[in-house]
Amino acid sequence: MGSLSIWRLTLVVFYIVVLIHGSSAAYGNGKTPTTSSPGQPSNPVHTFPAPKKEYLPVFQMNYPRIQIPFEITLWILLASLAKIGFHVYHKITVWVPECCLLITIGLIVGGIMYSVHEESPAVLTTDVFFLYLLPPIVLDAGYFMPTRLFFENCGTVLWFSVVGTLWNSIGIGISLFGICQIEAFGIQDINLQENLLFGTIISTVDPVAVLAVFEEVNINEQLYIVVFGESLYNDAITVALYSLFKYISQMDQVDSIDIFLGTADFFVVGFGGIMFGLLFGFVAAFTTRFTANTRELEPVFVFMYSYLAYLIAELFSLSSIMAIVTCALTMKYYVEENVSQRSCTTIRHFLKMWSSVSETLIFFFLGVTTVTSKHEWNWAYIGFTLIFCIVWRGLGVLVLAQIINNFRTIPFTFKDQFSMAYGGLRGAICFSLAFLLPNTFPRRNLFTTAAIAVIIFTVFIQGITIRPLIDYLNVRRTNRKLMTINVEIHSRAMEHTIAGIEDLCGQWSHYYWKDKFKKINDRFLRKVLIKDNRPQSSIVSLYKKLELQNALVLLDSNGGISGAPSLTSLQEQKPTKPETFLPEEVWSMQELLSKNMYKIHERTLTYTRHSLPNEIRTKEILLRRHSTIRKSMRKAGTWQTPAAAKYYSLPPTVQNLQPRLRLRKSSLTGDDDGDDDIASEINFPPARPRLQLRAKEPRRALQPPRNKLETVNEVRTDSRRTPMVDYENRGGSAMSENSKGRGTGTKRALTPMRQFGLFNEQGLKNKEKEDQMEMEEFRYTPAANRREEAREEASDSETTHPLLNRPMHQYKP
């Protein structure tokens, strides 16, 4: 820890030195042009006729030319490096939210800059924030928003974001105006409009820190989505209110017609933004329909169209945040089906990267600006602002929750309400809005100072304490302090069950609209917006699954790599004394289980601004179920041993091979009443001739082991020949040759499982064939070989099959 912080400090200092040196050089250049500037652009023109020979400048410096991008680059680098720095040491980020750390570093840098009389960075002085820094953050949030959860809780989210923001703004504004009337404080010159404006600025909550905490403690999803959605839409509403109040505050008197127009404007702004968002979302989806031959450009469309939506909404002074969020929401569904897997990953990574950088920069500048800008400190005003922020937020949540609880199936408990109120941290937007007040604005410095004070208070004090508080309050969530492994396992199983049953029941309250939308979607939108209406993609997904399977086999076959280090002892002790378990062992088992079990309802959570949602899990689950289904298909008689059940994780020892071979022989001789204890888990077509399978088997058993999946092979050779082709299509066509008609006659979107349920005769047979090929291979190659092959396979697939992105690294715990 010590060495680390020293290292970090050195790094920071180094960059500061570079920065300051650079900037001061720039200023020196600007003020005294006589200093060495041999490399002026006009130089080459004069050199030729000039009698006084000037040599070609071998080394020259032209700092002003690169100054702005150079400084921006350095700022971004510095902020990002700082972020790396405190992520190396994990424990800090667990207890202290990231934004706190960023602000702290910003404060330090600002302090250094202040001490050498450097001006604050020129980056955040204009509309840069709204035009460049904000869009990535909002786009990211919109794109990764858990759509289904959001629409389920749509009403509540809008209620809290619209009414809650209005409540806070007006409440804080009016009560601050009341405070201003007290003579002793000396702030009578602030009028009502200005107070309202300030109230609007200060009521924007930015729950990034809170969301991170919520996520880690597995908070219930209603609370999560409400806080998440609130943060998004309240941005939009605040910005709308801000421009409204800013306009009003610059007028001398306000008529009632102004109020009316303001309200109208509010709706126009909101709905106008949504309309533009929808428009550009559909256009983007439609565009990606035709990008099959220019895959490398796909991400551009996503970014540019959403940015266009943002800019156009800004052009008409509509709610640009609404526009970009709606755009992202709309296009996501269609675009992700149209674009290739690679583009999809690129899009996601870029979004995360940009939003991460933007946010880091904003917090960083917040720290810097706190030190370097001019302040006007007024104890009363700032103190009361803080108090009102807390009080109005608390009251607001309490009152609004009482009202909305009548309409909710699952009401907010008092604890929920408390966490919601306490999660009202102020953040980047609040700061930027305050900072962007025009310079002519009276008392601008006071407002900025108050905003910074509130932000720092909420981010530091509330941000740090919210986790222990949630722990202490025991807000509704999955309980971690379980006593026995039994409880752990069974509760998890029950949670999965409930999740499944809930899915089965569908979404009651929104079901009608969802159904309507789905109909429209299937009938029109999908046909227009999506390239090839789906029959292929299920095959592609199967292909991907098979690919992934190779990687999984590899992973399991040398499990030592993936196993958690703490468990090696557990493994070793197991054969010697399986009967007694030490408490530590139990504990480590529980650790292992709680870390490695699939999350309940994968669909719901995982929005963090800094990491991508994990889709691999879903694939993994599908794969495993795929394998159980195949096992039950094979129930017809090939297997009955526990070794077969272990297909997934073939132990790397050769000794297991022998009994398996023997058993195989016995099964060949017709002993096929497989009392496999797995029930048939699919809708088994009864007409399927089982005999056919068995009849084929002996013949194939005699054949030398062939390569694993025919399809995989085909694709590989193909891909070698033409390395730049679209692998998905290729894989798809290869597969569809194999299993013709698998996707026919299915009008609606094929969910992956559907294949297993609705195979027609031929598809099923082909499937069996593939499986057998695969199993054959496993049975007859010695384990060592097998492992090596699997490794080759995986490395192959890593290099030649882009469908499987980074097969190995994804699985590391």
Next chain:
Amino acid sequence: METDQCTFYYKSKTVNSALSRTEWIQLKEVLSFHDWKLVTLALPKSCHLSSHQVTVSSSHICRLYDRFHALDKDDKGSLNRSDFQNISELAVNPLGDRIINAFFPDGMDLIDFNSFVRILARFRPVDQNPKKEPNAPEPINSRVNKLKFAFQLYDQDKDGKISKSELLQVLRMMVGVQVTEEQLESITDRTIQEADLDGDDAISFEEFKKSLDKVDIEHKMSIRFLR
């Protein structure tokens, strides 16, 4: 008893499963109807009710019927496994197959609306203030029934015990690939050892119930929609 048959109409469509009157009453109790509208229940004249048509229903039944109908793609009046498997969220649920199986007991291939509702009724939250009736039969959403449902997810061979291999299977479905087979086995051993009271190396239902004594099953195994 043909005279006892009632037909259940919903949005002027006939629900295929004609329920007998007693079944209706049972369903009604199971789901605790409160609003009696929307749906007309056409009763035969022999039912001795005051009017020919009695409006009867609950929002639950309507919703469940809506859902049932939406899942039933071919309008065949019953659901089969593939209808269930088409639910994409269920498809990625690690225990999805087990859950689907629970709806098809004893090798049945189809499930009608009545049974569908009955199975789902187990997940209704327990009433906060149950009426004390000494002779009342155990409600279908009781703690024991909820536990039974969970138990049958494990107990695939239906011998009333969770054997080691059964537990291992479920565990393997729920755990990610990071956990090796050996680890899983030792965890299974431990689990059985922990819960097994009579020393038969398996978990019986009683033992299962006992091991979950402190867990709030009523809350955990309830769906909010069926409130």
